[in-house]
Amino acid sequence: MDFNDTPQEAAFRAQAREWIAANRPADGWQTRTGRDDDGIATSKAWQKKKYDAGWACIHWPTEFGGRGATPIERVIWSQEEGELGQLGGVFIIGQGMCAPTIMAHGSQAAKERHVPKIASGEEIWCQLFSEPGSGSDLAGLRTRAEKQGDEWVINGQKIWTSGAHYADYGILITRTDPNVAKHKGLTMFYLDMRSPGVTIKPIKQVSGRSDFNEVYFADVRIPDSQRLGEVGDGWKVSLTTLMNERLAVGGGFPTNFEEMFEMTKVIEGDNGAAIDDAAVREKLADWYIRAAGLRNTQNRMMSALSRGQAPGPEASISKLVLGINRQNMASTMLDIQDTYGVISQKDLAVNGGQFHEIFFRAVAHRIEGGTDEILRNIIAERVLGLPGDIRVDKDLPFNKIPSGAN
Amino acid sequence: MNFEFSDDQKLLKEQARGFLQSKSSSKDVRRILDGNEPFHPELWKGVAEMGWLGASIPEEYGGLGLGYLELCVIAEELGRAVAPIPFSSTVYLFAEAILAAGTEEQKQKYLEKVSAGEIIGALALSEGPGAVTPKTIQSSASGGKITGTKLPVADGDVADYAVVAARTGSGSDEGSISLFIVDMKSAGVKAEAIETVDPTRSHAKVTFDGAAAEPLGAAGQGWAILDRVFDRAAVLFGFEQVGGAQAALEMARDYAMGRYAFGRPIASFQAIKHKLADMYVATELARSNAYYGAWALSTDAPELAVAAATARVSATEAYHECSKENIQVHGGMGFTWEFDCHLHYRRSKVLSLVLGSLPRWKDRLISRLEERNAA
Ligand SMILES: Cc1cc2nc3c(=O)[nH]c(=O)nc-3n(C[C@H](O)[C@H](O)[C@H](O)COP(=O)(O)OP(=O)(O)OC[C@H]3O[C@@H](n4cnc5c(N)ncnc54)[C@H](O)[C@@H]3O)c2cc1C
Numbered sequence: 001m002d003f004n005d006t007p008q009e010a011a012f013r014a015q016a017r018e019w020i021a022a023n024r025p026a027d028g029w030q031t032r033t034g035r036d037d038d039g040i041a042t043s044k045a046w047q048k049k050k051y052d053a054g055w056a057c058i059h060w061p062t063e064f065g066g067r068g069a070t071p072i073e074r075v076i077w078s079q080e081e082g083e084l085g086q087l088g089g090v091f092i093i094g095q096g097m098c099a100p101t102i103m104a105h106g107s108q109a110a111k112e113r114h115v116p117k118i119a120s121g122e123e124i125w126c127q128l129f130s131e132p133g134s135g136s137d138l139a140g141l142r143t144r145a146e147k148q149g150d151e152w153v154i155n156g157q158k159i160w161t162s163g164a165h166y167a168d169y170g171i172l173i174t175r176t177d178p179n180v181a182k183h184k185g186l187t188m189f190y191l192d193m194r195s196p197g198v199t200i201k202p203i204k205q206v207s208g209r210s211d212f213n214e215v216y217f218a219d220v221r222i223p224d225s226q227r228l229g230e231v232g233d234g235w236k237v238s239l240t241t242l243m244n245e246r247l248a249v250g251g252g253f254p255t256n257f258e259e260m261f262e263m264t265k266v267i268e269g270d271n272g273a274a275i276d277d278a279a280v281r282e283k284l285a286d287w288y289i290r291a292a293g294l295r296n297t298q299n300r301m302m303s304a305l306s307r308g309q310a311p312g313p314e315a316s317i318s319k320l321v322l323g324i325n326r327q328n329m330a331s332t333m334l335d336i337q338d339t340y341g342v343i344s345q346k347d348l349a350v351n352g353g354q355f356h357e358i359f360f361r362a363v364a365h366r367i368e369g370g371t372d373e374i375l376r377n378i379i380a381e382r383v384l385g386l387p388g389d390i391r392v393d394k395d396l397p398f399n400k401i402p403s404g405a406n
Numbered sequence: 407m408n409f410e411f412s413d414d415q416k417l418l419k420e421q422a423r424g425f426l427q428s429k430s431s432s433k434d435v436r437r438i439l440d441g442n443e444p445f446h447p448e449l450w451k452g453v454a455e456m457g458w459l460g461a462s463i464p465e466e467y468g469g470l471g472l473g474y475l476e477l478c479v480i481a482e483e484l485g486r487a488v489a490p491i492p493f494s495s496t497v498y499l500f501a502e503a504i505l506a507a508g509t510e511e512q513k514q515k516y517l518e519k520v521s522a523g524e525i526i527g528a529l530a531l532s533e534g535p536g537a538v539t540p541k542t543i544q545s546s547a548s549g550g551k552i553t554g555t556k557l558p559v560a561d562g563d564v565a566d567y568a569v570v571a572a573r574t575g576s577g578s579d580e581g582s583i584s585l586f587i588v589d590m591k592s593a594g595v596k597a598e599a600i601e602t603v604d605p606t607r608s609h610a611k612v613t614f615d616g617a618a619a620e621p622l623g624a625a626g627q628g629w630a631i632l633d634r635v636f637d638r639a640a641v642l643f644g645f646e647q648v649g650g651a652q653a654a655l656e657m658a659r660d661y662a663m664g665r666y667a668f669g670r671p672i673a674s675f676q677a678i679k680h681k682l683a684d685m686y687v688a689t690e691l692a693r694s695n696a697y698y699g700a701w702a703l704s705t706d707a708p709e710l711a712v713a714a715a716t717a718r719v720s721a722t723e724a725y726h727e728c729s730k731e732n733i734q735v736h737g738g739m740g741f742t743w744e745f746d747c748h749l750h751y752r753r754s755k756v757l758s759l760v761l762g763s764l765p766r767w768k769d770r771l772i773s774r775l776e777e778r779n780a781a
Binding site: 009286296302306320379383386 | 407408409410411475659662663670671673674676678679680682683684686687690691692694695697698700701704716719720723765767768769771772775776779
């Protein structure tokens with residue numbers, strides 16, 4: 001066991017550090033990490049700069065704008081990029097999920113045309129999978145695609161589509177044959193989000209923000225050349241997206257232990273600082289061992305990757321643990337403030353309302369990219385080898401499956 | 407970066423597992439559980455012959471001098487096998503205390519005997535219910551004699567020597583406590599076996615009545631030495647706990663696959679699947695934290711204090727979770743003497759208390775983080 005960089009790793013780190021120091025955006029970028037026009041412009045500028053210098057999506061092959069970096073180099077890069085990494089938030093879906101899907105299943109033209117633009121931040125992508133009647137049960141989707149000549153005509157509705165309102169393109173899963181079993185009649189496409197017939201309606205979230213949307217398709221036309229994979233192979237293609245999603249989403253949330261720890265030193269309770277209260281100490285310890293456990297698990301995973309092993313379903317652990325724990329942690333942090341904890345107004349709230357934000361955001365964390373329950377199923381079935389859930393609809397033709405909507 | 411055991415260490419692990427499967431089988435463990443022997447003598451002898459007792463003891467003191475990562479690997483397998491031997495008392499506690507504070511002469515004398523499997527060691531601290539603190543230690547030593555009662559003392563009835571904490575000052579602070587080595591077969595020492603939650607690990611009530619006591623480390627340094635020993639032992643016990651948690655998880659998994667109810671294996675019910683997934687997650691986090699502890703232990707890194715407490719807390723929680731839920735998955739069978747589930751349930755409790763309880767370790771972890779941040 002050795003946490004030190006190898007000479008190659010150290011050289012890579014030095015190179016990355018030097019480049020970042022010379023090129024980082026001027027201070028003040030921190031206030032512009034939102035998903036509004038200003039925030040997106042700041043994000044795009046940083047992404048483009050990285051891309052031009054060969055520091056964007058470094059683990060991708062060079063032909064797609066990456067540098068074929070090793071998993072360890074990727075970790076080193078993100079350590080060095082540090083909080084600047086927040087600027088990449090708007091690109092996660094495109095870079096983390098859509099591009100790998102296109103690389104695996106897209107035509108040569110699609111790869112050449114889009115993947116480098118996703119890497120450079122020029123194009124923002126979204127993922128049009130979930131529907132009002134099909135979330136966890138993704139294969140139950142109803143959005144129709146019908147072939148007319150060289151084009152497909154799309155009708156239906158997607159929901160919870162993050163970033164649809166600022167995305168340039170989206171990957172879309174549709175039903176092309178309702179007469180076969182539900183996993184067999186699906187087909188994947190990608191489309192220009194400004195195509196005629198696409199309507200995007202923001203949804204207001206628990207947090208009060210609107211990061212995701214409803215997306216309606218009324219006779220939207222997609223050329224056959226924008227199909228990803230074979231007709232009827234959409235389920236297989238979507239698995240590429242979902243597997244990458246777990247990797248992209250899982251590690252992306254900070255544990256915020258340090259902020260929590262500092263806050264408990266400052267807030268006063270009956271007997272001095274909150275941190276001196278035995279109950280608070282126990283909760284801090286619980287949170288610390290999970291945060292440390294995830295970090296150390298990540299290190300183990302990296303060691304395995306660096307020996308050429310493929311990332312396994314173990315990656316599901318991170319999102320599962322962080323989701324539940326961030327929610328409980330934020331709730332505890334508000335409890336510690338006692339009555340004052342109700343105040344979320346940024347200028348009055350403790351820590352600028354950071355824990356209030358997590359209190360709401362963690363709700364979604366446990367749902368998006370696979371719910372806690374689905375992740376436990378994945379661990380149980382793929383890691384521990386337990387039997388799959390009984391699927392009563394598996395062999396029925398899709399149009400014979402009973403549903404609440406029929 | 408390489409955050410993995412080496413191929414040699416993995417090989418050692420396989421060997422250890424194979425050896426323990428044959429020598430510390432359920433039958434062997436149950437022989438101690440059901441009988442009157444305090445530990446399994448053939449297993450103890452075998453472990454000594456394998457050199458495990460001296461795995462991390464330097465060669466100059468008769469050990470193999472392999473290192474702590476190797477000892478961690480062995481500890482994990484001992485935990486998995488619920489080994490009924492005084493290994494932890496002798497190696498993680500007694501030998502570590504001598505290594506931490508012994509004079510050259512003491513190291514020569516005791517460590518060689520530990521390495522050769524000639525003596526069993528113990529650590530005697532607790533004197534009654536509640537946490538062991540400088541205040542609660544009432545045993546006292548002066549003029550080379552020690553008097554007082556210690557209970558429970560893990561392996562106190564079988565130990566040849568014990569490291570004993572006793573009061574040498576009048577205050578109630580840490581500086582009032584010193585450590586001594588006592589020959590457990592000498593005059594003035596009486597050890598009686600006592601019943602505990604885990605009969606596969608023997609415990610005793612030990613009374614010292616003016617027994618001859620040899621100082622270990624400087625007077626008033628007892629607490630500081632114990633702190634160091636505890637940090638190091640926390641990592642090693644952590645590996646035993648991870649091994650036990652993993653074994654309980656596998657036991658639950660195998661049973662769930664084979665037991666049918668309502669026409670299906672119970673492993674196909676989500677309530678059971680999700681329970682097993684949670685056991686798996688707890689075990690993996692604990693394992694990762696134990697690895698970090700192993701690294702800190704093997705390099706004597708400044709992070710050891712935090713890493714050890716982290717490993718200890720996670721491993722205690724994981725073993726508790728897995729050992730109790732394993733019984734739940736087994737249903738009524740899980741509550742029978744005949745099934746092995748209770749071996750882990752028992753061992754998990756003993757291991758969670760041996761170095762002080764979980765709340766104490768959580769408190770210790772936060773104190774260590776406070777110290778680290780202040781530094
Ligand atoms: C912030 C956020 C952003 C999102 N962004 C996108 C996006 O960009 N693109 C996109 O396509 N989707 C997106 N989603 C949708 C997300 O993928 C779905 O919400 C998620 O898959 C769950 O589906 P659902 O909401 O339909 O819940 P349901 O599937 O209806 O689940 C309801 C409850 O039933 C449980 N459940 C369902 N099936 C099972 C089962 N087999 N076993 C046990 N329990 C089960 C669930 O765990 C949950 O507790 C986003 C969601 C959120 C919250």
